[in-house]
Amino acid sequence: MRIIVILGRVLDPSGIVVKGSAGRIFVNREEYLIQPADACALEAALRIKDGMAAEVVALPRSPLPDDDILRQAIARGADRAIYLTGPALKAADEAAMTGVLTAAIERLGGADLVLIGSTTLDTGQGQLGLRLAEALGGAQITGAWQVSSADGQVQAVLQRNGRYVAVEADPPVVVTLLPGALKLRYPDGVRLINVYRGVGEVGDALEAWDAADLVDEAALTPLVESRGKEFAPERERGVRASGTPAEMAQAAADALRQRMRR
């Protein structure tokens, strides 16, 4: 069974301060994490591989300035990782990445299972995995807590209408994992050193492919463009409710209800 894991990175939000009044984002500590939901996808892939013959190949979710998260994936147990490069790839959005990833997966010989995070921590977008399901002509299982494989099929646990249910589909299947579903294992020390040195068992596990060899440059034109940022008005702190305890409680209930609808 060939399992493709799609991994992205995100600027650690605890290192940034958003100041609405200045209309900008201050980066106090520039540190990147594997997208939390993608980390769960990687762990899910490695757990399947723990129990059966499977090849795990990591691919990037978006253009990456370096291959760190892919090396990290190999150090944790992925068999291969493909670093996608090329100047034309730089601006790729989810639609463009779908084209590149589909071509890369085809070159790898196809996939039985594609695992990816259900959402990104920063932009909250969840379309890449499902665009891939469409492009690969596969089934999709969204928001899984667990994934497994038996009898040539893919099983998953998800929450629907407040209940946990087990579901099943025939490959190829794209499964999106919820952030926090699984705890990603630590890298193996020896693999980690070797994957950076390019020696040993993992010496040639990381490859770099030029996106231009996979798709036409035109296919890399993004569909979505950014037209700027907006900042919510600065919070007004220190507001106090007045009245009797019952009136204050009502004001608090209204505020909580409004907040929790979002």
Added chain:
Amino acid sequence: MDASYLDLLMAQQEEITEEAAGGGGVWVVADVVNGSIAPVTLEGIGAARTLADSLGAYVYGVLLGAGGADLAQTLYQAGADGVRVADDAGLSEFALEPYLHVLADLFEAEQPEVVILAATQQGQELAPRLAQRMGGGLIEHVTAVTLDEATRTVQGAVPIYGGQYFEILACPEARPQFLTIEPGTFPAPFVDSYRKGEPTLLDVEPATPAVRVIGPAEDFEPPPVPLKQAPVIVAAGRQVGGEAGFALVQQLATALGGRVAGDRGARDAGWIEAGQVVDVRGVEVAPEVYVAAGIRGDTFHNAAIEEAGFILAIHPDPHAPIFESADLGLEAEPQDVLPALLEALGD
């Protein structure tokens, strides 16, 4: 009775008839929950109406389900000019392939300019598939829209890092422009009960869902959410009002679907474990909602809740530092307001 009054009333019964469509339009795919149109769908119709009025286009609602065709009138009343209904037993509950089949055929024929879905299970599963199939652009979790009229491009505000700021995104070239909208962020439209129309029934070809439900996942227990990542935290402090007050904190946490925590005072009182102490020397948290009941709020505690989205503080001392950090402060004994708060939330 003056008959002219009746005439006037009759004239107000606005029968919506569609012009020959000829492509385009702003389309809204309805979510049906417990046999009713979901509020987010009406919010979507409202947003669609505003866009369509600027574009000089029509608003169409699409309703999929089994036996709920009468819900179409709700969509007309919210502002739809046309409604398409797919009524089939195979559509009684959302399942990807049957729904996708109907919508892909419909949109292939109608070539919408804009398609709005809800950022719900259904909308989030359908939108990427439709966008990919049709070569459309997709912006997810939109909380506000504006229109670039010159290029007929919808610009959607998307929350980044859970709403710390917003990125304005647009799909200037690709058509259709697909959007999923976040429930509760667009105003509910004016419901005009005089509007009504005759929906068009769609032919439904059966399609089989690719994902089969095996049954309940009996043994599955979700992993506990670390306090650090809990979306709602209700925390107790020394002034919560003893055991009885702490019990109210636990009830509030249950009512809000949140986690119980506290400050060092609560730990000293034996109500919480060391791992539940919110403090820069303990756990720093970043919930959507943080309720501090009876917490005075020293520097270490207040710094540890700096990233919380909304802070509600309840403390009898008007000079408690927690009030400076709080978005809403209640100067009161927690045991006086918490029962009323629980009751108000219960309604």
